[in-house]
Amino acid sequence: MRSVVRLTASATSALPRWLLLTICIVYASFGLFGRDPWKNEDAAGFGVMWTMANGNAHDWLLPNLVGKYITSDGPLGYWLGASAIRMLAPWVDPSNASRVFTGLLFCVACAFVWYSAYLLGRRAEVQPFKYAFGGEPEPRDYGRTLADGALLILLACFGLAERGHEATPLLAQFACISMLAYGLVRMMDRPLQGALLWGLALGLMMLASAPVLVGALLAGTLALQLFVREMRSRWLLLAGLPVALAVALVWPLAALAAFPDDAVWFLNQWMHDSVDAFSGPPGSVLRYALKNLPLFTWPAWPLAIWAWFSWAGLRRAPHIAVPLSVIAPLLLLIALQSHQANRLYMLLLPPLAVLATFALPTLKRGTINAIDWFALLSFTILGSFVWLVWLAGMTGFPQPLARNLARLAPGFTPEFKILSFVCAVAVTVCWFFLVRWRLARHPKVLWRSVVLSSAGTTLMWVLLMTLWLPVVNYSRTYKDVAEQVASHLPADYTCISPVRLGNAQIATFAYFGKMHFAFNEDCDVILRQDTQDFGEPSSMSDFVWKLVWEGRRVADRDERFRLYVRIDRPQPPLKRRAWRAKHNQAAARQQSAGNLPSTS
Helix, strand or coil, X not given: CCCCCCCCHHHHCCCCHHHHHHHHHHXXXXXXXXXXXXXXHHHHHHHHHHHHHCCCHHHHHCCEECXXXXXXXXXXXXXXXXXXXXXXXXXXXXXXXXXXXXXXXXXXXXXXXXXXXXXHHXXXXXXXXXXXXXXXXXXXXXXXXXXXXXXXXHHHXXXXXXXXXXXXXXXXXXXXXXXXHHHHHHCCCCHHHHHHHHHHHHHHHHHHCCHHHHHHXXXXXXXXXXXXXXXXXXXXXXXXXXXXXXXXXXXXXXXXXXXHHHHHHHHHHHHHHHHHCCCCCHHHHHHHHHHHHHHHCCCHHHHHHHHHHHCHHHCCCHHHHHHHHHHHHHHHHHHCCCCCCCHHHHHHHHHHHHHHHHHHHHCCHXXXXXXXXXXXXXXXXXXXXXXXXXXXXXXCCCXXXXXXXXXXXXXXXCCCCHHHHHHHHHHHHHHHXXXXXXXXXXXXXXXXXXXXXXXXXXXXXXXXXXXXXXXXXXXXXXXXXXXXXXXXXXXXXXXXXXXCCCHHHHHHHHHHHCCCECCCCXXXXXXXXXXXXXXXXXXXXXXXXXXXXXXXXXXXXXXXXXXXXXXXXXXCCHHHHHHHHHHHHHHHHHHHHHHCCCCC
């Protein structure tokens, strides 16, 4: 079939390796350190890692949050964070240490995305049109340019910023998805190596996530084997599946051997939760996905759709079919989710970026200019707004922004940090130099249409994690609340019963407040979260509950925490006095009866 791409060699100039590595490292490292665990999944994931790091073999094999089993994911992501906490314990606090592997896994995923696009871009069916007198790019140069574009598209995705810097199992799953796609691509030129990599990725995904997700990815690979001739390999069954099975069984067998009773319950619950997570009515979930998925995956999804239409005659070719074999099962699971959540959205980004990069050679000049101008204007305006808000917090000018900041974060006191300021200035200067280069030179390389988008997201993330990090951390941590609760706890309390507390709150309170929670015991303290007034806890005949503290995070008006301490009622010796009174009355009656004269 005739090629749909017409390019000259000048369009395939690759980015300098040092520049690409710098962008990845800067993007991955900012936001990992110098902050507390943030509310919801970041704090909850850290809590499990911290529990493991300070626990025993039972905690490592059966992940739990200070005694509360966490069965939504496998233990692999928690193992990595807990290992970092233990290894860096003398030098780095647990909160920052737990996110070391987050940055490393992010960079590993970026490498797999780059090499997947590179190998696909070297294939004969995607090469540009060959001119009669030469001048077309070499396959290796063309592949490198497409790989650079894939990585830039991945970094440009809006949803990657926060999700890619949390201490959760999601980063391990993100790296496994990227590795799985790379294994499929590698299987075409090195079948055994590719099958082994695919099997290792699938087995690690089982350790990091849940059975339904792994089953969906396996089904996508089997469909790829059936419909794409180039992907058929006997090594997938002979080597890939055995490796996947062996890796996946390591954890369950070890848990069953060490703690058979608890492990049986845990594994059953793990599988049940996996099925239950994708068995809900699709109405509200689909509406949530239609509203949030396009923004989360921008700009990868429109480029991926354009690649699908541009390569209409080659839709069964590996460069289209391999990414789709991962994208399709993930989209199906997103539609079948029981609850509204965006966790699976992040797993879509690696295959979407690989597919989207093949749209770059087919874009018209007008489309490229529109993408560039949109990125230039939007990120320049947003970056200026971040600087203005920071200036308003530091100086009180402009006054409207200062008032809004005080209203959103009451009680927050800004402070000037020289290192953060220098980093923010440096990344802003780099942005203006890049814009000047793009406007002045009008480069013709393929990645020119996404370089401003990826640099813009990097600019915004670095500015937020330098200039705005103190106020964001102030607004999203439970540290202050935990310290207030801890100061009102009795010195001799036994345990705390959490009522309507989320996992993030339990983790943060246990870490910062050194609190001891219990989930299956009668405790002498209750810590309760209320979104409305539910009244006082029920008192019993021998004790009452006394409210000793009430408060909330200053940045959240919906949450309210109440701390109750059990006060034993005094037990007066009423029964003993009553018995003595009755005894005295009976003795008096007998004595009086003995003194009465006889009636006979």
